[in-house]
Amino acid sequence: MQDDLVRRAVEDGDQDAIRAFLADICSLTDMGFAAVARVTEDRWIACQVLDKIEFGLTPGGELAVATTICNEIREHGHAVVFDDASAEPDWRTHPIPILYGFKSYASFPIFLSNGDFYGTLCAIDPARRRIATPQVIATLRAYAAQIATLLEVRSPPTA
Template identity: 55%
Template sequence: MSFARDISVIAGSGAVGEVLREMCDLTNMGFAAVARVTERRWIACHVLDKIEFGLEPGGELEIKTTICDEIRESGQPIFIDCVADAPMWRLHPVPILYGFQSYVSVPLFRADRSFFGTLCAIDPAPHVVDTAEIRAAVDRLAARVVAEIDTELA
């Protein structure tokens, strides 16, 4: 597994940068990223950070301190409008650790159905993100990222 190549290619992609801008605009969130996620690692490949979260491409979080690990295991997206109002999430250690209230993360499956990672967004303020329209738009953004990954990392 060449994480360095994944990071270099994706961090340098204008198309992925545009997806991250659209993700932040769509969700009103201040941080969005494409992360390479494995059983052992969470590595930022491309980042848009308007909230000074502090991650840059190549930055790594301990995998067990991420919700993306749960997405890797389940293969299902997660949309949270407000952590404080969500019984399943309000006491979850990850939002407490990073101080976010709204969260979106969707799995990125390559054309061969292998799991690459996630397209995710966070913000310290709550935002309405769990709507059919936003879910559909985020799915389209994720498909654009996967197309770029499959083209550039083939």
Template identity: 45%
Template sequence: MKGETLAGFAAVAAFTAHLMADTPYLVGFDMPGAASDPAHETILVALLDRIPTLAWQQTFLRHAERFVAEHRLADVRLIGKHIHLVGPAGRLRTSAAAVQRLVESSTLDTLKALHQEVDDELQTHDVRVAEIAAVSQVPDLPKILAEVCAITGMRFSAVARVTENRWTTCAVNDLLDFGLRPGQDLILETTICRELRAGQTTSFGEASKDPVYSRHHAPQIYGFESHISVPLNLADGTLFGTLCVLDPKPAQLGADVLARVESLAASIASHLHLQSGGQH
């Protein structure tokens, strides 16, 4: 865990250095239409050393709205590497320090927002690692997943973590070369598992002829005809995810087959232990 933390810090430090390399700096000012009358409206141009990133531009524009009101200017525009400030000449001549602070605060808030995105991604990654580790502790899990395929005649079985926001592969037996590996996600909205309910198995043997699932988007997107999804509940009753089985070919899924798969799912669930939290 300590090594993972240090690796995370190193990644953030490298990312910060990369961001700082793209940060614009204020290098000078120009007032091409300088007016002698302090009350006369004119333009002050603040010169940046580079065209800012889109994230910086968006942050700057939010700050600029407040800046215009606070300094009683007519407008502030960002055009390429130039910040155009429109207002009375007298007020613009004394605004250099304020413009410097505007640029610096835009940079600081941009870095904060991007760091938060990195932190969120690292945290989500750590959560997935913990979930995969929890599933890997189930005794004889590869044999169980292989047995599920043998019982059903289907060639893909997996244990997946299902939250309100994601479907993450934790363990898989893939005889179809379906392509999913532990840690990989499916878009939750494209799966049948988004409709998981504790204690309710979802199954069909031939989607194209099923009155409900012939119209469901999931079999069409992923190209399967037969499917079983059994909820996996933790000891406290919380839904962890699913034991999922599927195949592009139809399958005979009688009550005895479903009962045996549900029994194996219950065996998997009985060995699952997960730290609280981690609903990313």
């Protein structure tokens, strides 16, 4: 039985428009996994997922929040993007890319209109991908904002 937070996250993500954004992200970046996640202080829950690399998550699936870069984004509120963790001084020995086996990573915070942090729009791939470009970053940032609007239509924020 799913708890209320998981149920709401899955309901929030069950939108054709969100699935289309994830498909666009994978096409634009050539990355094999993209997701919208609900991220709280103690939970990381997949709202919607496009998984072409057999990462193994489906909507409602959870990761231990402490083992996610999304948790770091929840704490500092800024996007994290890199083409190849093994080539980045800040990421080559970071335990999270090593744990999950990815090289390329992009994650953008999703903020609701009242300023609350909802979660992240993220993408990963085990291969190096050229994603840390101004054009890709601007596009993914815009997608995160549009996804926030879609999430609010489904579940309006509280004041």
